[in-house]
Amino acid sequence: MEKTSQEDPVKTAQNVSIGATGAQYEITAANYTAVVTEQGATVRQLRFRGRDLIVGFTADEPVPDYRGALVAPWPNRIADGRYTYKGRELQLPVNEPKRDAALHGLVCEQPWTLVLSEPSGIRLRHAIRPSAGYPFSVLLDVTYRLDDAGFHTEVSATNTGDHTAPYGICPHPYLVAGKSALNSWSLELPADTFLEVTPDRLLPLGRRPAADGPFDFREARTLGGVQIDHPFTGLVRDPQGNARVRLTEPGGSGVGIRWDRSCDWVQVHTADHVVAERHRLGLAVEPMSCPPDAFNSGEDVVHLLPGATHIANWTIFAI
Structure with missing residues (x-):
C-alpha cells in the first residue's frame, strides 16, 4: 500500500458497514478475510477459508476483554497508574481498579x-x-x-511534540487453533525466560528460566490445564530476525503469529475467565515492545525523540 503524509485527505472506504464499534471495514485476499473497527482500530474478525483464527465478536456488541485491540502508548499495565518521566511525576487514569492499574494504553476506545x-x-x-x-x-x-x-500489521508512531515521549506497543489477539478445546492445543513458544508476576496484581517480580518448568514450550507440547498470564522474553529468532509462536489442534491445523525485532517480549494468556462462556476460548499472544510496568522500571521503553518514528510489525497466519 502506498505511503501517505499527515496532510493526506481521508479516502473513501470500501466494504464498510456500521456497528456498535463504529465503521466496520472488511478486507479480503488469498482465502483470508478480516474486519477492523473504527473504534480502537480493533481486529474484530480474522478468518482463513471460513475458519476463525482469532476469538472475535459481533458487530453489534462492544469489544469484550480487549479482543483484537491495538494497545499503545504502553502495553499491559502500569502500577497505580503512576510513573516518573524526566523528573516529572505523572498520574494516569486507573481503568483496572481490581488491580489498581492503568491498563492497555489510551487508544483502545478512541475513534x-x-x-x-x-x-x-x-x-x-x-x-x-x-x-x-x-x-x-x-x-x-x-x-x-x-x-x-x-494478516500483516504495521504500526508507526511519530512524536509530533516538542518533548521526548515514552512509548510502547502491542496487539491483543486471542488466537484460535480450531474448534477443539484449548486444553488439547499444542503450543510452540520459543522463549527461554518468563517474567514471574504477583498473583494478585500481575506486576513483575523478576525473570525466571522457562527450562523444564510449566511454561517451557520451546518445543511444541499440549497446553493441558496450565494457566498462563505472563510475559516471556529471551526469544529465539529466525535468520530474518523474526520470533514466532505456533498453536495447533490435534488434527494439525492451527494458527501462528510472527513479529520483528521491535518487540522483544510477548505476553501469553490462557484466557482463564470467571464468566463461563468466555473461559479459555483462545490463547492471547501479544508481542510487546516492553514488559508490564515498563514506564516505572524503564526496561525496553522506547524514548521517542521529537520528530522520530518507531515502527513495529507482526503477522498472523493460518497453519
Missing part, C-alpha cells in the same frame, strides 16, 4: 480516522493528544494488509 482503503488492506490513524497523565503528542498509523502469507 481512528480512515486514511486509505483497498480491497486487501486499510490504513487508520489516531493522534494521541497531551493529557495530564501522558503529556505527549504521538501520531499513530496502523496498516492492515492481507496476502498469501497472512
Whole structure:
C-alpha cells in the first residue's frame, strides 16, 4: 500500500458497514478475510477459508476483554497508574481498579480516522493528544494488509511534540487453533525466560528460566490445564530476525503469529475467565515492545525523540 503524509485527505472506504464499534471495514485476499473497527482500530474478525483464527465478536456488541485491540502508548499495565518521566511525576487514569492499574494504553476506545482503503488492506490513524497523565503528542498509523502469507500489521508512531515521549506497543489477539478445546492445543513458544508476576496484581517480580518448568514450550507440547498470564522474553529468532509462536489442534491445523525485532517480549494468556462462556476460548499472544510496568522500571521503553518514528510489525497466519 502506498505511503501517505499527515496532510493526506481521508479516502473513501470500501466494504464498510456500521456497528456498535463504529465503521466496520472488511478486507479480503488469498482465502483470508478480516474486519477492523473504527473504534480502537480493533481486529474484530480474522478468518482463513471460513475458519476463525482469532476469538472475535459481533458487530453489534462492544469489544469484550480487549479482543483484537491495538494497545499503545504502553502495553499491559502500569502500577497505580503512576510513573516518573524526566523528573516529572505523572498520574494516569486507573481503568483496572481490581488491580489498581492503568491498563492497555489510551487508544483502545478512541475513534481512528480512515486514511486509505483497498480491497486487501486499510490504513487508520489516531493522534494521541497531551493529557495530564501522558503529556505527549504521538501520531499513530496502523496498516492492515492481507496476502498469501497472512494478516500483516504495521504500526508507526511519530512524536509530533516538542518533548521526548515514552512509548510502547502491542496487539491483543486471542488466537484460535480450531474448534477443539484449548486444553488439547499444542503450543510452540520459543522463549527461554518468563517474567514471574504477583498473583494478585500481575506486576513483575523478576525473570525466571522457562527450562523444564510449566511454561517451557520451546518445543511444541499440549497446553493441558496450565494457566498462563505472563510475559516471556529471551526469544529465539529466525535468520530474518523474526520470533514466532505456533498453536495447533490435534488434527494439525492451527494458527501462528510472527513479529520483528521491535518487540522483544510477548505476553501469553490462557484466557482463564470467571464468566463461563468466555473461559479459555483462545490463547492471547501479544508481542510487546516492553514488559508490564515498563514506564516505572524503564526496561525496553522506547524514548521517542521529537520528530522520530518507531515502527513495529507482526503477522498472523493460518497453519
